[in-house]
Amino acid sequence: DIQMTQSPSTLSASVGERVTITCRASRSISSWLAWYQQKPGKAPKLLMYEASRLESGVPSRFSGSGSGTEFTLTISSLQPDDFATYFCQQYIDDSRSTFGGGTKVEI
Amino acid sequence: EVQLVESGGGLVQPGGSLRLSCAASGFTFSSYAMTWVRQAPGKGLEWISTLTSSGGSTYYADSVKGRFTISRDNSKNTLYLQMNSLRAEDTAIYYCARERVVGATGDAFNIWGQGTVVTVSS
Numbered sequence: 001d002i003q004m005t006q007s008p009s010t011l012s013a014s015v016g017e018r019v020t021i022t023c024r025a026s027r028s029i030s031s032w033l034a035w036y037q038q039k040p041g042k043a044p045k046l047l048m049y050e051a052s053r054l055e056s057g058v059p060s061r062f063s064g065s066g067s068g069t070e071f072t073l074t075i076s077s078l079q080p081d082d083f084a085t086y087f088c089q090q091y092i093d094d095s096r097s098t099f100g101g102g103t104k105v106e107i
Numbered sequence: 108e109v110q111l112v113e114s115g116g117g118l119v120q121p122g123g124s125l126r127l128s129c130a131a132s133g134f135t136f137s138s139y140a141m142t143w144v145r146q147a148p149g150k151g152l153e154w155i156s157t158l159t160s161s162g163g164s165t166y167y168a169d170s171v172k173g174r175f176t177i178s179r180d181n182s183k184n185t186l187y188l189q190m191n192s193l194r195a196e197d198t199a200i201y202y203c204a205r206e207r208v209v210g211a212t213g214d215a216f217n218i219w220g221q222g223t224v225v226t227v228s229s
């Protein structure tokens with residue numbers, strides 16, 4: 001199985017700050033990576049797919065980059081609504097997707 | 108409105124069984140692969156099973172293989188997860204999710220249900 005490692009596990013930031021979350025894959029996944037945002041008591045919400053493509057309706061302050069084994073999700077200017085937990089997901093393997101452990105963005 | 112609504116969760120004893128359902132609406136259900144993802148209390152997301160749009164191919168995580176069965180009824184726009192031989196470690200919120208691309212297997216999930224809670228305890 002492909003292991004996905006996110007860092008940091010917790011991130012303290014302020015409104016207006018630029019925030020970067022990293023996700024590393026145990027082997028190359030090309031650009032088959034997605035990012036999700038999850039708020040307490042809610043289902044995950046797709047933010048990015050194919051590493052850098054913004055899902056429809058997601059604010060442009062979110063961006064993604066990377067390929068191969070290292071990826072980043074950047075929030076250019078953190079907003080109050082962005083305090084949440086973020087997960088990466090690899091989907092290069094049709095039959096066995098895996099998620100990262102999550103990064104909690106808190107004040 | 109595109110929507111997924113899970114049901115069937117509850118409290119079950121270790122070794123027991125439960126069947127979850129996921130009712131889809133607002134899109135052509137039969138055109139999409141569907142997946143179950145779970146989240147243990149305070150933990151991350153775990154992919155557990157995917158079923159192709161036709162129902163012809165199924166995929167399972169090792170943690171549930173041989174105990175869980177995914178299926179669908181395209182005439183009822185419903186996805187199922189039959190869970191047998193349940194263990195304490197199966198306690199989680201179970202989400203159904205839709206692949207982003209029509210016909211694809213192995214893609215991001217852009218539609219999620221609200222989840223249904225399964226608790227395995229004596």
